[in-house]
Amino acid sequence: MTQLHRNQSILNKYLPEQVVPTIADWIYKYDFKLKIKKSRASKYGDYRPPSKGKNHIITINHDLNKYAFLITLVHEIAHLTCFNKHKNSVSPHGAEWKLEFKILMNYFLYEKIFPDDVKIVLINYMKNPAASSCSDVSLLRTLKKYDERDKTILLEQIVEGAVFMYGNERTFLKGEQIRKRFRCKEIKTKRIYLFNPLTEVLPINTVVEEKKSDFFNIFKITK
Secondary structure, eight states: HHHHHHHHHHTTSSSOGGGGHHHHHHHHHHEEEEEEEOTTOOOOOEEEEOOTHHHEEEEEEETTHHHHHHHHHHHHHHHHHHHHHHTTSSSSTTHHHHHHHHHHHHHTSSSSSSSSHHHHHHHTTSSSOOOGEEEOOOHHHHHHHOOOOOSSGGGGGGGGTTTEEEEEEEEEEEEEEEEEEEEEEEEOOOOOOEOOTEEEEEEEEEEEOOOOOHTTTTOOOOO
Protein backbone atom coordinates (compact mmCIF):
# COMPACT_ATOMS: atom_id res chain seq x y z
CA MET A 1 0.00 0.00 0.00
CA THR A 2 1.39 3.42 -0.98
CA GLN A 3 1.57 6.35 1.43
CA LEU A 4 -1.22 8.04 -0.53
CA HIS A 5 -3.51 5.05 -0.03
CA ARG A 6 -2.60 4.85 3.67
CA ASN A 7 -3.47 8.54 4.04
CA GLN A 8 -6.79 8.03 2.29
CA SER A 9 -7.62 5.07 4.49
CA ILE A 10 -7.06 7.14 7.63
CA LEU A 11 -8.88 10.19 6.29
CA ASN A 12 -11.97 8.11 5.47
CA LYS A 13 -12.56 7.78 9.22
CA TYR A 14 -12.78 11.53 9.74
CA LEU A 15 -13.96 13.19 6.50
CA PRO A 16 -16.84 12.95 4.04
CA GLU A 17 -15.88 10.33 1.47
CA GLN A 18 -16.06 12.74 -1.48
CA VAL A 19 -13.32 15.05 -0.17
CA VAL A 20 -10.76 12.41 0.80
CA PRO A 21 -8.84 12.37 -2.53
CA THR A 22 -8.50 16.16 -2.50
CA ILE A 23 -7.34 16.33 1.11
CA ALA A 24 -4.90 13.45 0.59
CA ASP A 25 -3.50 15.33 -2.40
CA TRP A 26 -3.17 18.52 -0.33
CA ILE A 27 -1.22 16.70 2.38
CA TYR A 28 1.31 15.76 -0.31
CA LYS A 29 1.14 19.09 -2.18
CA TYR A 30 1.56 21.32 0.89
CA ASP A 31 3.87 18.86 2.65
CA PHE A 32 2.33 18.90 6.11
CA LYS A 33 1.96 16.37 8.87
CA LEU A 34 -1.62 15.85 10.06
CA LYS A 35 -1.96 14.74 13.68
CA ILE A 36 -5.23 13.58 15.19
CA LYS A 37 -5.48 14.69 18.81
CA LYS A 38 -7.67 13.88 21.78
CA SER A 39 -10.46 16.34 22.48
CA ARG A 40 -9.29 19.79 23.58
CA ALA A 41 -11.79 22.11 25.23
CA SER A 42 -10.01 25.27 24.11
CA LYS A 43 -9.69 24.52 20.39
CA TYR A 44 -10.68 22.18 17.58
CA GLY A 45 -7.39 22.39 15.70
CA ASP A 46 -4.18 24.33 15.25
CA TYR A 47 -1.33 24.99 12.83
CA ARG A 48 2.40 25.21 13.47
CA PRO A 49 4.80 26.44 10.77
CA PRO A 50 7.93 24.47 9.92
CA SER A 51 10.96 24.88 12.18
CA LYS A 52 14.37 23.22 12.50
CA GLY A 53 13.85 21.36 9.25
CA LYS A 54 10.51 19.85 10.29
CA ASN A 55 7.27 19.89 8.28
CA HIS A 56 4.26 22.10 8.77
CA ILE A 57 2.09 20.48 11.46
CA ILE A 58 -1.69 20.58 11.65
CA THR A 59 -3.58 19.02 14.55
CA ILE A 60 -7.32 18.30 14.63
CA ASN A 61 -9.46 16.93 17.47
CA HIS A 62 -10.45 13.30 16.86
CA ASP A 63 -14.06 13.63 18.03
CA LEU A 64 -15.37 16.21 15.55
CA ASN A 65 -18.10 15.07 13.20
CA LYS A 66 -17.02 14.79 9.55
CA TYR A 67 -18.33 18.19 8.50
CA ALA A 68 -16.79 20.02 11.46
CA PHE A 69 -13.53 18.12 10.89
CA LEU A 70 -13.41 19.24 7.25
CA ILE A 71 -14.12 22.90 8.05
CA THR A 72 -11.52 22.92 10.82
CA LEU A 73 -8.92 21.21 8.64
CA VAL A 74 -9.43 23.65 5.76
CA HIS A 75 -9.20 26.52 8.27
CA GLU A 76 -5.77 25.27 9.36
CA ILE A 77 -4.56 24.55 5.81
CA ALA A 78 -5.43 28.17 5.02
CA HIS A 79 -2.97 29.18 7.76
CA LEU A 80 -0.35 27.06 6.01
CA THR A 81 -0.90 28.56 2.56
CA CYS A 82 -1.01 32.04 4.08
CA PHE A 83 2.30 31.38 5.85
CA ASN A 84 3.87 30.14 2.61
CA LYS A 85 2.95 33.41 0.91
CA HIS A 86 3.44 35.94 3.70
CA LYS A 87 5.41 34.21 6.49
CA ASN A 88 4.72 36.09 9.74
CA SER A 89 4.22 39.50 8.15
CA VAL A 90 0.39 39.45 8.32
CA SER A 91 -2.24 39.03 11.03
CA PRO A 92 -3.06 35.37 11.80
CA HIS A 93 -6.74 35.83 10.94
CA GLY A 94 -6.50 38.94 8.80
CA ALA A 95 -7.58 39.62 5.23
CA GLU A 96 -4.85 37.42 3.74
CA TRP A 97 -5.88 34.37 5.76
CA LYS A 98 -9.57 34.96 5.03
CA LEU A 99 -8.83 35.02 1.31
CA GLU A 100 -6.90 31.74 1.52
CA PHE A 101 -9.69 30.14 3.55
CA LYS A 102 -12.32 31.19 1.01
CA ILE A 103 -10.25 29.91 -1.92
CA LEU A 104 -9.72 26.52 -0.32
CA MET A 105 -13.28 26.14 0.96
CA ASN A 106 -14.67 26.88 -2.49
CA TYR A 107 -13.39 23.45 -3.55
CA PHE A 108 -16.09 21.93 -1.33
CA LEU A 109 -18.73 24.55 -0.66
CA TYR A 110 -20.76 24.17 -3.82
CA GLU A 111 -20.44 20.42 -4.22
CA LYS A 112 -22.84 17.87 -2.72
CA ILE A 113 -20.77 17.40 0.42
CA PHE A 114 -22.54 19.26 3.22
CA PRO A 115 -26.18 18.75 4.26
CA ASP A 116 -28.39 21.61 3.10
CA ASP A 117 -28.72 23.18 6.56
CA VAL A 118 -24.95 23.15 7.11
CA LYS A 119 -24.34 24.49 3.61
CA ILE A 120 -26.67 27.48 4.13
CA VAL A 121 -25.06 28.66 7.38
CA LEU A 122 -21.56 27.86 6.10
CA ILE A 123 -22.01 30.02 2.99
CA ASN A 124 -23.09 32.88 5.24
CA TYR A 125 -20.16 32.29 7.62
CA MET A 126 -17.65 32.30 4.75
CA LYS A 127 -18.63 35.84 3.78
CA ASN A 128 -16.45 36.98 6.68
CA PRO A 129 -14.93 33.95 8.46
CA ALA A 130 -13.90 34.43 12.08
CA ALA A 131 -10.82 33.20 13.92
CA SER A 132 -12.84 30.24 15.16
CA SER A 133 -15.95 28.58 13.79
CA CYS A 134 -16.98 28.21 17.45
CA SER A 135 -17.65 31.94 17.58
CA ASP A 136 -20.45 31.60 15.01
CA VAL A 137 -23.35 30.24 17.06
CA SER A 138 -25.52 29.47 14.02
CA LEU A 139 -22.78 27.42 12.36
CA LEU A 140 -21.79 25.65 15.55
CA ARG A 141 -25.38 24.79 16.48
CA THR A 142 -26.04 23.37 13.01
CA LEU A 143 -22.82 21.33 12.99
CA LYS A 144 -23.58 19.87 16.42
CA LYS A 145 -26.74 18.29 15.02
CA TYR A 146 -24.43 15.83 13.26
CA ASP A 147 -22.35 14.88 16.31
CA GLU A 148 -22.39 11.16 17.05
CA ARG A 149 -21.54 11.47 20.73
CA ASP A 150 -24.24 10.42 23.21
CA LYS A 151 -25.43 12.35 26.26
CA THR A 152 -23.83 15.62 25.19
CA ILE A 153 -25.05 18.44 27.42
CA LEU A 154 -24.74 22.05 26.26
CA LEU A 155 -24.41 25.01 28.60
CA GLU A 156 -27.62 26.54 27.24
CA GLN A 157 -29.52 23.41 28.33
CA ILE A 158 -28.80 23.73 32.05
CA VAL A 159 -30.50 26.21 34.37
CA GLU A 160 -29.01 29.43 35.69
CA GLY A 161 -27.34 28.77 39.03
CA ALA A 162 -26.32 25.23 38.07
CA VAL A 163 -22.79 24.03 38.74
CA PHE A 164 -20.98 22.33 35.88
CA MET A 165 -17.59 20.88 35.04
CA TYR A 166 -15.59 22.05 32.02
CA GLY A 167 -12.10 21.30 30.73
CA ASN A 168 -9.63 19.76 33.14
CA GLU A 169 -12.17 19.15 35.92
CA ARG A 170 -12.67 22.87 36.52
CA THR A 171 -16.06 23.68 38.04
CA PHE A 172 -18.17 26.73 37.27
CA LEU A 173 -21.41 28.35 38.34
CA LYS A 174 -23.70 29.33 35.46
CA GLY A 175 -24.85 32.94 35.52
CA GLU A 176 -27.09 35.07 33.33
CA GLN A 177 -26.83 35.43 29.58
CA ILE A 178 -25.25 38.65 28.32
CA ARG A 179 -25.89 39.11 24.62
CA LYS A 180 -24.65 35.88 23.01
CA ARG A 181 -22.72 34.39 25.97
CA PHE A 182 -23.23 33.28 29.55
CA ARG A 183 -21.34 34.76 32.48
CA CYS A 184 -19.98 31.88 34.54
CA LYS A 185 -17.89 31.95 37.72
CA GLU A 186 -15.11 29.46 38.31
CA ILE A 187 -15.74 28.04 41.77
CA LYS A 188 -12.08 27.80 42.81
CA THR A 189 -10.73 31.18 41.62
CA LYS A 190 -13.96 33.22 41.70
CA ARG A 191 -13.06 34.56 38.27
CA ILE A 192 -15.73 35.30 35.70
CA TYR A 193 -15.63 33.86 32.17
CA LEU A 194 -17.87 34.31 29.16
CA PHE A 195 -19.01 31.00 27.68
CA ASN A 196 -20.51 30.18 24.32
CA PRO A 197 -24.02 28.75 24.95
CA LEU A 198 -23.06 25.68 22.90
CA THR A 199 -20.12 24.76 25.12
CA GLU A 200 -20.27 21.08 26.08
CA VAL A 201 -20.35 20.69 29.86
CA LEU A 202 -20.76 18.07 32.55
CA PRO A 203 -23.52 19.21 34.93
CA ILE A 204 -23.19 18.63 38.66
CA ASN A 205 -26.48 18.18 40.51
CA THR A 206 -26.22 21.45 42.43
CA VAL A 207 -27.94 24.80 42.10
CA VAL A 208 -26.49 27.78 43.96
CA GLU A 209 -28.04 31.19 44.59
CA GLU A 210 -25.63 34.10 44.95
CA LYS A 211 -25.89 37.87 45.11
CA LYS A 212 -24.90 39.62 41.91
CA SER A 213 -22.46 41.77 43.87
CA ASP A 214 -20.64 38.59 44.92
CA PHE A 215 -21.00 36.85 41.58
CA PHE A 216 -19.52 39.44 39.22
CA ASN A 217 -16.35 40.37 41.06
CA ILE A 218 -13.87 39.62 38.26
CA PHE A 219 -14.38 39.76 34.49
CA LYS A 220 -12.39 37.68 32.06
CA ILE A 221 -13.27 36.62 28.53
CA THR A 222 -12.68 33.16 27.15
CA LYS A 223 -13.47 31.82 23.68
